[in-house]
Amino acid sequence: MRRRLINSTLAVVLVVIAVFGISLVLVEARTIKEAAQESVESDAVRLMSVVDGRLAGGDRVGPEILREQVAAGRYARVELDGAPDLEIGERPAGEVIEAEVTGDMGERITVRESAAVVGDQIGRAVLIILGVSLLAVLAALLLALWQARRLTAPLTDLADTAERLGSGDPRPRHRRYGVPELDRVADVLDASAERIGRMLTAERRLAADASHQLRTPLTALSMRLEEISGTDDPETVKEEAAIALGQVERLTDVVQRLLTNSRDPRTGSAVSFDLDEVVKQQVEEWRPAYRSAGRAVVCSGKKGLRAVGTPGAVSQVLATLVENSLMHGAGTVALRTRVTGNQVVVEVADEGPGVSPALGARVFERTVSGRNSTGIGLAVARDLAEADGGRLELLQQRPPVFALFLSREADGT
Known part of the structure; x- marks a missing residue:
């Protein structure tokens, strides 16, 4: 029974973790991707505002000014009419997250970030979720062990009590376990033990009483029979036999x-x-x-x-x-x-x-x-x-x- 309780508890916990864990991973991955996309777009818009401001004031647009507006690890390219393109950061390889903005003066800004960075963030989130799930499983296992012990130990104890009753030991144990159903069984077993104890006591008392009470009339009857066997006088035999019959009647009365x-x-x-x-x-x-x-x-x-x-x-x-x-x-x-x-x-x-x-x-x-x-x-x-x-x-x-x-x-x- 203990194993069944533990297995059933763990099975329920694992199903819950699988359902909610997978859903949480999907939601977290989507949230991270959307956050990364919004951050890249924000960088692109910020760069565009800086470039527009410089161009509107007739100032020169240089990479040293734009570099402060781009987050570390990202790549930005600024395309201006009649001027060479400006590149900030290192161009990422492979799959990227990209945002492109076009200004009023024909300038175009592109910001890119490697999708591997997002993958790393998703991986860390998955590891955190797995760690929390593992702790949940461990807590569920400890809870299942405690609950199984709390339920099976009283059942084992009640089985021992029943076995003792069956072997002729009617002493009640008066143990309670804090579980109403098990306490009810314990009450019934204790009541049965007390009844059995009273019955055994009554039987032992009856046997002892019978042994003692029957001894006296049997002794008296034996003496009368000895008197009969030791005499040849018919009158004496008749008298002693009558007395013996009276003793037999009293012996019957004692038994009754x-x-x-x-x-x-x-x-x-x-x-x-x-x-x-x-x-x-x-x-x-x-x-x-x-x-x-x-x-x-x-x-x-x-x-x-x-x-x-x-x-x-x-x-x-x-x-x-x-x-x-x-x-x-x-x-x-x-x-x-x-x-x-x-x-x-x-x-x-x-x-x-x-x-x-x-x-x-x-x-x-x-x-x-x-x-x-x-x-x-x-x-x-x-x-x-x-x-x-x-x-x-x-x-x-x-x-x-x-x-x-x-x-x-x-x-x-």
């Missing part, structure tokens, strides 16, 4: 909620539910794991509470807290329910070292972890709580106390 949150993180399906059932279900599901670790998980607090939210999401939040206590805490884990204002609260506490002061409230930020974990669990749990209009907070750092706040049913106790 993940897909819903990936489209709109604030989309909830809040309903009124029995909070005691959710807390009891979590205690029963995690008790085998705690028993294997030589620890206990218990629940206490106010009973008969009804909250507004998504049971599956609340179960997932509590499961995250209980699992964190199992992995990073110590001693007995206690789930306690209480009421504050128009909200119900589920507190999860253990006897471990808790959250370091350096982390504080940042423990809910993604990728922030003080125990070499992924740092996703608490962030996802907070998102789940906020999606139903609740909130998840760290009430106490050492020993740790996390609290899930949910809206209380209007007619609840």
Whole structure:
């Protein structure tokens, strides 16, 4: 494209110079010839006036007087009746420019100039025109190079941006070039980059969330299946199978909620539910794991509470807290329910070292972890709580106390 711009610009300039340059040469040559002819005629008329004046006064007409009236390089001849001809200057050879004047007393004056002098003047004029044309071509070439660079460099840059987008680098460059059309393309590419970046972030977040959220119910389901495989009691198998089926249903709910949150993180399906059932279900599901670790998980607090939210999401939040206590805490884990204002609260506490002061409230930020974990669990749990209009907070750092706040049913106790 750069070569095409340069070639097209030079072609236009050359055509303009050729048209106007040739016309200018023709006009200048004609002007020089006419000026030379007028100058020769002027010399002839001037000589005639001098000769007439001398003859009218009865004075002698000599070459020394007439020589001052003839321009250098020209030839003049004065023809007088009854007197020899007077010649001034050297007779030119070849083509000449000539002017002849006849006086009242029969005298005749002829002035000549070599056409070569006029040719030299025309040649100098042509050289000047060619020099100006050459400068015009050089200026046009520099302008074409600048304009081509000004247009092609942004296009190359935009092509690189598009290639980066195609290779998976969605960072917008926010570069503008002072050309409205190119700036419009840059705006579109930057907007596309931001959209692609958001989409990639959402996909990575969905993958990370799915990996973390599915791990907990799958772990619980695996423990139930181990219980089934390790017993021959039909009643125990039946009980554990029923619990496992319930966990499968909750696992399905987790997957559905993940897909819903990936489209709109604030989309909830809040309903009124029995909070005691959710807390009891979590205690029963995690008790085998705690028993294997030589620890206990218990629940206490106010009973008969009804909250507004998504049971599956609340179960997932509590499961995250209980699992964190199992992995990073110590001693007995206690789930306690209480009421504050128009909200119900589920507190999860253990006897471990808790959250370091350096982390504080940042423990809910993604990728922030003080125990070499992924740092996703608490962030996802907070998102789940906020999606139903609740909130998840760290009430106490050492020993740790996390609290899930949910809206209380209007007619609840």
